[in-house]
Amino acid sequence: MNINLITSVTGFPHGTATANRIKMIAKALINQGNHFCVYTNCFLFNKYNTLPKGQYEGIDFLYLHGHTEEINSNLKKLLLFLKGIIRLHHVISKLDPKIDIIYICAQGKIFNVITILLSKLYRIKVIEEINEWNHVVLNRKIEKIINEGPLIKWTDGAIVISNKLDRTIKAIVPNYTTILIPVLEDAEKFNRLTPVKENISQYCFWMGLVDGYLHDILFIIKGLGLAYKNGYNYNFTISGPYNQDSLNKIINNAAEFGYPFQNINLLGYISEDELMNQCKNAHFYIVPLADDIRSQSRFPTKVASYMFCGKPILTSKIGEVGSLLEDYYNVLYYTPDDFNSLSEKIKLLSTNVHLYKTICTNTTKFAINNFDYKIYGNRIHTFFSEILSK
Incomplete structure (x- = not known):
């Protein structure tokens, strides 16, 4: 055929x-x-x-x-x-x-x-x-x-x-x-990734079309900004193409919500090998899903990549993601559209080492059994x- x-x-x-x-x-x-x-x-x-x-x-x-x-x-x-x-x-x-x-x-x-x-x-x-x-x-x-x-x-x-x-x-x-x-995803390619580097700043990672999902990025900055004010300092690495208007909105949003712009690393569009290494070395990921028709129908491709990398995903219990993944086991859910709730989950990952390690282990197992x-x-x-x- x-x-x-x-x-x-x-x-x-x-x-x-x-x-x-x-x-x-x-x-x-x-x-x-x-x-x-x-x-x-x-x-x-x-x-x-x-x-x-x-x-x-x-x-x-x-x-x-x-x-x-x-x-x-x-x-x-x-x-x-x-x-x-x-x-x-x-x-x-x-x-x-x-x-x-x-x-x-x-x-x-x-x-x-x-x-x-x-x-x-x-x-x-x-x-x-x-x-x-x-x-x-x-x-x-x-x-x-x-x-x-x-x-x-x-x-x-x-x-x-x-x-x-x-x-x-x-x-x-x-x-x-x-x-x-x-x-x-291809399970084998994640086995070839560069191991996590030591002595690098811990960061949250997001990848995709920045201009197309700018609302998601601005929401993440709000959550990271509130966490930063409460003493939980994570960098934010963003991979994907963006224009000047998106950059200006990111700068303004970071200033408005008290998140240092120097903590934001805009990579632009990078090679697949570099993308996967950036993904692997992240401390956690945030996948914003709003309580609307669009998110209820979506199943973001990046979810599989993140789970194969074996780090926790913070998202909302919406649509296909909400049906498949189990809170506090292989994912951590925050209240949809609520950056205060997102900030609390960031704090939880920072303070509960056992929970962090549990999700890391279970997310990889789930990916191997469901997304290869x-x-x-x-x-x-x-x-x-x-x-x-x-």
Whole structure:
């Protein structure tokens, strides 16, 4: 079976959560004897993505528009987008409905609609990846039309990341075929990480798209600021791309809540090896989840990475995370949207050494038993095979 991942929202092989999700699903399927290829029409510049065509850990990839350098001209982007569509048509027209299947990252993009229409033209089955629906919360009407229309009504099935999303989708299309696959990681790569360095400042770690989740970062600073005022001093290391406006808001927020800006280490976008070492060497992590529709449907990819690193996660008992993880055993929950509660949990981790060590031990065990991509290889392969054979 040939799986053809088609996307316009991430480069490859390097990127943030979406690129990592693609890699984990791909490796699970390749382990079952399948071929996996990524076709991307994304224009997000990433200095670590230098080849427009190649192979990464057994995964073939191709930039449909043929470019990996930074492009600032909107006109050039439009022309390259159209070039990518033409090349996409060529790719899909060569696929064999008996052995090929298309796999798309399901965001409400016109590119996905074009992909689905071309797939229907050539009778190729389509499976989508649904890991977050933001269109309701962000009031994005066009995305709502696409997400709740073509992406679930014209496709043949979906990999969903949470029970909440599964229920939401089936309320629209009751007989829609889905499979629930949680956040995934590669357990082996964490065994190769650099050991924790001695004599370094203890820090809280966060990774992701800073601009997209700035509210989460500002919330963490509030909690760290209150903890700092009470005598619990932790640095805050942030990995991920950010713009000047986000930086200014971080500076102002730190000043407002009494958290020293010199305690904040903004790394920007770093290599995967450096990212994992920063993650491994952290003292704890904070994953803000608000009591809203978006967080109830989410399952942050970073949760798996953090748990494999074996350090405590502070988060809220919301959605899939709240259903799977056990308070005071392999996670520590604070009251949603309450930075006073977050500060109290930071204090608890600082003063209760036994609790800290208990969570460290149990979080790794849970990750190994639940988030290693190898566990799900056969299930994902069977799901794709059954869709293909319909």
